Amino acid sequence: MKRNLLIALAATTLLFGSCAKEKQLVVENPIDRSRTDELLVLDRQQIDSSFPAPEAGMLPLVLNGNDTLASQVDDLDGDGTWDELAFLVNFQPNEKLTLQLAYVPADAYPRFEKRTNMRLGIEQEDGTYKEVDYYRAPSASEPFKIIAQGESVSWENDKMGFRTYFDCRNVKDLFGKLKPGLIIDKIHTPAMGSYHQLADWGMDVLHCGNSLGSGGLAMLENDSLYRLGSTETYEYQKITEGPVRSVCELKYGGWKVADQNLAAVERISVFPGKYWFQSDVTVSGFEGQKQLVTGIVTSYLTTEPEHFKANADYDAIATLDQQSENKDELGMAVVLKADEVTTVARSTDVNYFDQYPTVPEKGFSNVISETYYVAQKISNDNPARHYFAAVWGLENPEWKEMANFKAYLSSEAEKWSNPIVVTIQ
16 A cells, blocks of 8 residues: 655654664565455564564554555554554565565554454443443343344444344344445444445345354254354454454353353454455364354355365355345355365254244344354364355446356465465565
C-alpha cells in the first residue's frame, strides 16, 4: 500500500541514520502466481534479536522502497506491549522483495485504511449497543434473551461479513456485501435498517434453521452429532482489531458430548481481501482422538454438494446454488488439511424442533439437521485449523458458477501450501 514518501524517509532516518549497514527483510513468493494482500507476521522476539533496539515509545513499520506497507502492531497477551507486527505485501509470480524495517513514534504511526473489523455490541438500557472487548454470555440454563447487537459476535473484511449467535444456538451466519467497506458496527441500528432486506451495502444472505449454518461446530461421537452450543459457559474475548487483521476467541466450558464434559476455544481470524475466515479450534478434556465437525446449511440446496481436492494438501466440501435469502447464487465451502479428514456426510433433513426444542422463540433445536459436514480428527489441547469461505453471485457474477468457486478455493489452497518465505539478512 502506497503511503506518503516523506513518512517513509523520516521513518528510515529514525532507525538507520547512524547505521552503516542495516539488516533487511527478504520475502519471496515461491509459486508461479500473483498474490495480493498476503499477510506476513513477525514476532517481537524475532525483530528484537535481529534489529537495533529502538527508543522507548517507538513502533515498527515495513517499507518497500518508498512505500510504507499497511501494518499493525498487536498486543496479543494483553500486557500493554506489542507482541507481533502484521503487514500486507503484494507479490508477482515468483517475486522476491527486499523490505526495510523502520520505527516511528507511537503517536505518528500512520492511519492505514481499516479493512477488517470485529464486534460484540451489548444492548444498553436506552436501546443502544456498547462495544465490549470481553463478555460472558448469560447461562444457557437461564430464559432465552437476545442481548447482542445483531444477536451475534460479528467479524468482517472488505469482501464478506460473518457472525455467530452469542447465545445457546451458536450458529454461524453470513452478511453478503455488494461493495467494499465495513458494516457490522451499524448492524441492528436505525442507521442501517433491517439487515434482512437487500440494501445498497448488501444483506443477511443465509437461512440457518437448525443447521450448522456457515461453519458452525459440533463433535461426531458414536454416529451422533453434538452441537457446540448450550454450554455451561460461553465467553467472547477480542484479541486484536486493525487494518490488516482482526482476531477474537470464543471460549466454551461444559460442552456435553455423550457422557463427557469438554471445553473448547475457537480462535477466529479475518484478513483483508479474502472470501474466507480462519478458524483454529482447540478442544480439551478427553484422551485419544476425536472428530470435530464443521458444516454448511443445505436448506435451499437443489444441487448435490461436492467433496473434492482443493490441491494436493487440502480437501474441500462446497455448495453453490440459488440458496441465498435473496434467491440468488450463494457459495459456501470448508477447506482443511486432507490428511485430517475422517468423514464427509449429510445430516438428516428432518426438523426435530417439536421433539427437542431449545429456543422456542426462534423455532430452534440443538439437534442438527439440514447440514453437509466434514469431520476432522483432533487430539486433546491441539489446535485444529479449517477455513470457511463464502461468495455471493450478486456481488460478482463470477460466483454464479461452481467451477469458478472451486478454482478460487484451489488457488487459496496453493497459497496455504506454499507460504511466503521470510528471511532476515
